């Protein structure tokens with residue numbers, strides 16, 4: 001698997017900003033955006049990677065945004081998005097978002113029936129879209145399956161007629177139908193959404209202007225995985241759009257809502273090997289990044305490809321890559337259930353850089369301060385030129401909102 005930026009640049013940036021370090025190549029995001037241009041609207045799911053400069057860059061490409069918290073909305077506004085470019089998708093209104101919506105108008109995509117009355121009470125708008133749970137879902141892991149009875153997401157498909165009536169009584173116009181069945185899904189499941197969305201669109205036809213097909217498009221995480229057949233995906237959805245338009249006798253806007261697909265492949269998590277050791281039969285490579293920087297292996301048993309620049313094929317042997325955190329789950333080579341999975345990697349030594357691939361999505365955005373480690377720095381590269389887009393967090397940043405009880409009481 002190719003590294004998304006040149007090795008010389010990786011070395012230079014690691015030297016300049018230290019490790020662990022996230023590096024993103026904007027040009028790769030640009031290619032993924034281009035893959036989806038046949039949709040009328042590309043709406044980026046901010047939660048995949050919410051870095052301010054990255055959002056700003058994505059917005060510059062004419063991509064709108066889907067947000068799932070009030071803070072994501074405010075971050076998008078800070079990145080230059082206008083309120084009309086933002087959609088808020090949720091299964092409930094918490095008090096923070098309710099207060100915000102009373103003052104500012106942002107389009108909402110409702111995932112639960114009770115939100116209808118609550119939305120009317122906010123007096124912020126009259127048009128809403130509905131997120132429908134089509135009765136099935138699929139993701140790369142059970143934890144990211146967002147459809148079916150066991151998913152908390154969306155309005156159950158069988159409730160749609162009643163919900164449409166309820167909306168009508170409240171004077172709300174349902175202008176769109178949305179379905180998002182899971183993250184990192186596959187072609188078969190994403191195709192099943194086409195029929196479900198058509199059915200729902202026919203029911204909601206009166207004020208319908210938009211369908212959103214959701215995100216969930218997968219990316220290849222393993223070097224032998226085939227890329228997603230995105231041309232086929234677009235063609236299928238265009239055909240579905242035509243069918244819906246013919247049935248309704250009007251044109252509609254078709255939105256796609258990718259997170260992972262746009263940003264996963266552009267990113268690298270660069271860390272440094274700090275030592276090697278063997279515990280019985282298991283060989284460990286110890287690096288200075290942990291699941292505070294990338295939680296997907298610990299959380300989902302997710303595979304992330306690992307390469308060691310400058311040590312391409314010498315002395316390959318099965319090795320486990322582990323981080324500095326005080327927890328056994330702090331391993332980048334593990335399967336679902338937390339079983340370590342030694343991986344054939346070149347022999348390495350302290351001081352080598354180690355790259356963890358596909359670290360652009362659900363990586364920095366899921367990072368934490370566990371073990372009081374600071375959030376790592378982020379660099380955005382465009383046409384080979386690198387810019388620091390987030391400084392490494394300082395201890396002072398980390399403590400800035402904590403209260404020292406003793407000091408507070410001695411005043």
Ligand SMILES: *Cc1c(COP(=O)(O)O)cnc(C)c1O
Nearest residue numbers: 045180183184215216258259260
């Ligand atoms: C997370 C999410 C997405 C994006 O999912 P990906 O698998 O990253 O494409 C899209 N829409 C909604 C509502 C989401 O919550």
